[in-house]
Amino acid sequence: MKLRVGIFGGSGYGGAELLRLLLLHSAVEIALVTANEHAGKAVSEVHRNLYGLTELRFTRVPEDLEALELDCLFLALPHGQALEVVPRVPAGLKVIDLSGDFRLSDQGAFERHYGREHTAMQEQAEFVYGLTETNREAIKGARRVANPGCFATATLLGLAPLVANNFLSGRVVVDAKTGSSGSGAKPAANTHHPQRMNSFYAYKPFTHQHVPEIEQELRSVGDWTSELVFMTHSLPVARGIFATIYAETRDARSESQIRALYQDYYQDSFFVRLVKGSPDINWVKTTNFCDIGFAARERQLVIFSAIDNLVKGAAGQAVQNMNLMFGFDEKMGLILTGSNP
Amino acid sequence: MKLRVGIFGGSGYGGAELLRLLLLHSAVEIALVTANEHAGKAVSEVHRNLYGLTELRFTRVPEDLEALELDCLFLALPHGQALEVVPRVPAGLKVIDLSGDFRLSDQGAFERHYGREHTAMQEQAEFVYGLTETNREAIKGARRVANPGCFATATLLGLAPLVANNFLSGRVVVDAKTGSSGSGAKPAANTHHPQRMNSFYAYKPFTHQHVPEIEQELRSVGDWTSELVFMTHSLPVARGIFATIYAETRDARSESQIRALYQDYYQDSFFVRLVKGSPDINWVKTTNFCDIGFAARERQLVIFSAIDNLVKGAAGQAVQNMNLMFGFDEKMGLILTGSNP
């Protein structure tokens, strides 16, 4: 018996990746996928990579969520829409939300960063934050998972072992860069090809909505009291996030000491790969891996963290969480080999 | 005394290039540049490459064109808008139109390919087709110039010597490829960076609006009776057109015979460079050059033609034509060195 899963919001890049992964997941059957603007159209007409691989068609979001008889519902909707869907979801139907709607337990922080009222804080309280590697046990028992943001994933996986072991002192600077798919499937000025292909620039200084999410989770991982300076930049590639994290350790540490700490922390985490030197987004693209490397000089420590923003930073991690929530091996359907080149 | 020039439609890529070229043209003063949606804004706020180089501001298209006291007016408006402007232009003001509105003398062909009624065929009759290298003398005396399309420029410069000398027999196949700036400055699905950067595809088979333009001009250059198969494709670069032209000569010809023919035909054409082997869009980008190469095998002849779609394919050729219309050296303001890389 396969799980019956639904995807609300299947036309964006998050939905595209969920479809790509779940179509090949041996324990899953996709029961429905919605996209209001494409309702009635073949999925493979929008995601032409899937042509020949699925007969699925997009539907509208149905009125009666009970009647769908789903086991698991993925929400890959624009920010704000899950706020309206979640209160209508039957209690027995597990939900994984890829948006930012239910990540923050601080209503004020949500409203400041997302610029909208939060109308479902009661439901929010049931959500478990879905950073698999730091929150595995809670996710196993969760009915509701708030899947992390892409920048938050790269940053948190880079910092968690240090914070959990109380290694840090002083402010932490995160210089983060993302590919253009992070801006979504809808054309816009900042993703216009003639501009973007020769472009690199910073945006949203100090104010990115992933900042409160990162700080909230660092406090949950350990005793986080440092100042966080977080800066996002745009890269002229389609996929990938690279975070360069500048920290200071309480005492001088060698790279091999740091590596040992990470090895210990991530010993059961297949998808975190500790690399020599710097990772490269080229080696994680289309995969669920987070590659982490280091450089240390006395108390100065630099951590490099690289993911595919749409996989480990979104749909891949969502499937990883689904696997845990239903008692499957965390890696099921996620052994993706990437490619060279 | 400098020429007073105006640019109508200064916010698109054609306008951007006109500004780039005319700001440094020693015989020209830009008297006004319009962009309705940006009226009042500094030009350098939209074209941030020009920040620090000009104090110009965008205006709306003025009611009274006479009062502007212009010597030359460039129209870089979306297709269809010049149809409305041109009839209002004072007789003494020279006009260079970069759109397709006045290129075709066959009203039916215009209406079929541009999908709109032609409301100014009387004015059209005054326009000289602005392919400088084939039409130089007529341009010198022209009051109205219809600047060629980008694909038409690359194709016509590749074919003109052969047609003028009646070398061809049989159908001609043109496989043409363009960079993303050819789609304009407005974001759209086909120029969305995450898609475009790994993309190559064909579009508008048999029906591209440059086809009647090319055929019209080939008939003017020589005795053109061949069938033309013309196919456009999209390249994942910002700038550049590359046309591969497959022809058959009446008799077997060596590459050096062909080269001699072109050398003769283009002996006074500084901007046509005959190269060894294949040209590369990399070597003409941001310049007004058209690089042409050949390969021949008996009666089979392949001509390669490469331009920058925004320079020789639009604004550069427009300035070249302005130079001729006002008695300047054709090269004035157009000695652009490109760059390596």
Next chain:
Amino acid sequence: MKLRVGIFGGSGYGGAELLRLLLLHSAVEIALVTANEHAGKAVSEVHRNLYGLTELRFTRVPEDLEALELDCLFLALPHGQALEVVPRVPAGLKVIDLSGDFRLSDQGAFERHYGREHTAMQEQAEFVYGLTETNREAIKGARRVANPGCFATATLLGLAPLVANNFLSGRVVVDAKTGSSGSGAKPAANTHHPQRMNSFYAYKPFTHQHVPEIEQELRSVGDWTSELVFMTHSLPVARGIFATIYAETRDARSESQIRALYQDYYQDSFFVRLVKGSPDINWVKTTNFCDIGFAARERQLVIFSAIDNLVKGAAGQAVQNMNLMFGFDEKMGLILTGSNP
């Protein structure tokens, strides 16, 4: 019991793709992979996408091929090296050669196009040409398969239905474009990033080594007597081949007639997808699909064919052939979903 396969030449891009595909192939165990210059190194040190996914190490090509007890040997060596390996391979060990060494049955054509003597024409006679879709039955029974070239694959799949049904008259022009991975994993002037990223140019006019391969196979598919004009170009993407094929049909044909012909010809060919309008390399990248589209105007017919040069154009087709040679489902291990974007 899994098949024991070996890969000779595992460090190039062909080898990289074989590893990516065979590591996840459920009926296969990779017994060894060679790379003389990396002997002793972990495979995942060279193909860093595979880090964490395999413990394989590169070895040298062993002296005693018998002792390996392999079922299937893939040769992904530089052109010319398979000539020396194949005569040493035990009769019972099936071989799939990805190079050009054994594709041509005409020794003179081989020597002209590859610039070397053919020292194993006797062995060549045993090779079956591995274009799966046109040669399926022969491949099923083959001990030796010469895997097609990437350009040849795209071109032949585009032309086969027309030639098999004797639809064509007159010369055929193929304008083919390839991504930079087609030049291999070794850095060279034409793949130097600062140049290549803004580049498009033609190369090897009339003389590409895939020409005799294409002509040989067209003669085997049907009654091919047309002249072939074949031109290769370089695209600024990593992966993908796009062939625009210009043909003339004996009689005027509509697109739907052409489509019906192709549907019939490829009705059992999962990996050939007939698309509306033009295919796009973006939708086949990292997959084994060949996407084909058409445009027709009276007797003029244009066929568009798009593949990933390293998958359907190399390693994917090799695995497809292995599947047939060992009685597996042709699709086994090859249901690759590509990605969007």
Next chain:
Amino acid sequence: MKLRVGIFGGSGYGGAELLRLLLLHSAVEIALVTANEHAGKAVSEVHRNLYGLTELRFTRVPEDLEALELDCLFLALPHGQALEVVPRVPAGLKVIDLSGDFRLSDQGAFERHYGREHTAMQEQAEFVYGLTETNREAIKGARRVANPGCFATATLLGLAPLVANNFLSGRVVVDAKTGSSGSGAKPAANTHHPQRMNSFYAYKPFTHQHVPEIEQELRSVGDWTSELVFMTHSLPVARGIFATIYAETRDARSESQIRALYQDYYQDSFFVRLVKGSPDINWVKTTNFCDIGFAARERQLVIFSAIDNLVKGAAGQAVQNMNLMFGFDEKMGLILTGSNP
């Protein structure tokens, strides 16, 4: 009377840019350009962008430098070669060296970072560091100029006003990113197109050779005592450097206070443009501009600095320095408009 200038090392990208700029410089005549491996070849055969624009041919480095009767000599040689040339240069011939050979006054630092012995420290003492904006007066009177490194230029222009005014406290983190042309014109693994086009990674952590250069000059600009954490990364574009500089001010400062400080410091510096928000490498490519932007939050200050690595980061600044050394307007030949897109 034009200046007679020579270029030693004209085949690399630094030489390519010098040629591009000096060919159009109205006060300059290029008397010779060397490239040992291309001696005898036309410059335009190597730098095909210059085809039709110059008849210059590459020569070998001549024995007798006196006989050349040059006014100014540019050295654009690989690191280490200027060490051998400079001692042979006649005293009256002005030299601008684009390499790192003469930038550091600390012999130990040079030898540690460049991995070679410094054999001309006596000559080094005569060199003025050529960061035009901070060193203008000294450059005017200099006979020998050590042109800054590309990363150093972007970083120093970003930090100079703060250091000169003693605004900073605590460590400074510089996260710097460069395009692929920074690795030179010679193909290498890290600039192999199939890898690089989807790549982003860090390299040379803590040890980049521009670190001592930056620290040396910051000490000359003001009272620099902070710790510098400097990290270099590779971008998948051809041109551009973007430095994100994380600093802390002694007291909380608003963005407008910071902007006023920079406006004052750079009031006579045409090539430094203070932008709103973030600069973008897209807007400085092929120009001599350095675009600087800011974000401030209490004592946290982030400075963004963007240049073209080959122009303001190399050849453009060299010409700017030449202009000063010979009493010309600093901007002469350097009003480059960039392009959009």
